[in-house]
Amino acid sequence: xxxxxxxDFERLVDEHQSxxxxxxWRMTADRGLAEEIAQDVFLxxxxxxxxxxxxxxxxxxxxxxxxxxxxxxxxxRRVRGVDLWIEIEENHSASSEERSSPLGARLEQLLTxxxxxxxxxxxxxxxxxxxxxxIAATLESPLATVKSNLQRGLKLIRAKAECNLxxxxxxxxxxxxxxxxx
Amino acid sequence: xxxxxxxxxxxxxxxxNDFESKLQQAFVRRPAxxxxxxxxxxxxxxxxxxxxxxxxVLWQRLAACFVLAAALGGAYTWxxxxxxxxxxxxxxxxxxxxxxxxxxxxxxxxRLAARNQDE
Numbered sequence: 001x002x003x004x005x006x007x008d009f010e011r012l013v014d015e016h017q018s019x020x021x022x023x024x025w026r027m028t029a030d031r032g033l034a035e036e037i038a039q040d041v042f043l044x045x046x047x048x049x050x051x052x053x054x055x056x057x058x059x060x061x062x063x064x065x066x067x068x069x070x071x072x073x074x075x076x077r078r079v080r081g082v083d084l085w086i087e088i089e090e091n092h093s094a095s096s097e098e099r100s101s102p103l104g105a106r107l108e109q110l111l112t113x114x115x116x117x118x119x120x121x122x123x124x125x126x127x128x129x130x131x132x133x134x135i136a137a138t139l140e141s142p143l144a145t146v147k148s149n150l151q152r153g154l155k156l157i158r159a160k161a162e163c164n165l166x167x168x169x170x171x172x173x174x175x176x177x178x179x180x181x182x
Numbered sequence: 183x184x185x186x187x188x189x190x191x192x193x194x195x196x197x198x199n200d201f202e203s204k205l206q207q208a209f210v211r212r213p214a215x216x217x218x219x220x221x222x223x224x225x226x227x228x229x230x231x232x233x234x235x236x237x238x239v240l241w242q243r244l245a246a247c248f249v250l251a252a253a254l255g256g257a258y259t260w261x262x263x264x265x266x267x268x269x270x271x272x273x274x275x276x277x278x279x280x281x282x283x284x285x286x287x288x289x290x291x292x293r294l295a296a297r298n299q300d301e
Contacts, residue, residue, distance in 0.1 A: 013222055017214035025212060035215055042222045043229065104208035111209075126202070127209040158201055 007052045013042055016059065019128070020066050026123045027070035029112040037069045063128065063138050067120055074116060103165065110160045118153030121146055 020041050025034035044065060045052070052058045111119055117139075124135045132150060136143040 009226070010219075010223065013219050017218055017222075018211045021214045021218065022211040026209065031215075035218060035221075038214070038218060039222050039225060043225060046226050046229075103204060104210075107205060107208040122205070123209065126205040127211060129206070154202070154205075157205070161201070 005054050007049050007058060009042075009046055009049060012045065012058055012062075016062050017042070019059075020062055022127060023063065023066045023123060024070050024073075026108070026111065026127065027067065027116075027119060028073055033073055034070075037066065037073060041065050041069055060138065063124070064140070067124070067139060071116065071120070106165055107157070107161065110157050110164065113160065114153050114156055117141075117145075118149045118156065121149040122153045122157065125150055 017038060021034055021038045024037040024041075025031060028034055028037065041062060045058070045062065048061070052061060111122060114122065120139060121135055124130045124138060125132075130138065132143060132146050135141075135150075136146040139146065141149075
């Protein structure tokens, strides 16, 4: 089946542009940069089309390259000395009209304050609904590291939510345990 | 305005607690910006055109290199052949000169021999 599959670039762009853009945006918290990353990822896909064997392979490849490009972009920013966190605050406050719900928007904002590996793990877990094994394959990281990042990230974002999103918490109730490792 | 829901309740249906469900809802895929696909396709076409032009230039350079190499090789061969031809001509001239000299010496020798006989 996979052998007979002929990749259609335009169709792949149609199907996956939202996924690629969302991953890049959540990783970089910068809409412009996310668009650039999405363009670069698809142009790189164009040069690798001959090696794409199936739709699943294309999806996996796009996720992996998007995460890698986003990480590179964040690293380049750090090298340039840009204060990323200030930019993130600005970018997120500027995009308030695109927020789906106040809680969702604030959770997204809290996500941007997490360390990069934890952010990557959480985005792949909760945006893409991947298992820790799939996340490990996508990020090319050991499974134990991914599980640890998921648990720590979830714990951290939960703690931040407790501090910052008090209006969404039922008073006097303890928080439930994390189930990030599926 | 709706009252905000608590985020720490466990949802037994999907194995996630409510906080994780909220995360999942918050992290839905965002729609790609309008025009992203068009920009990608435009850039792809530009890159392909640029790649095509660079290939044409590469082939042109290769052809120019080939013509230059052929000209240099031809010139070298022509010079080599010309030198051989000139060398052959010079040798022929030397041989002719030697033959003439030999002939003249033979004549002188014959005359001397005839004079000696007369004496």
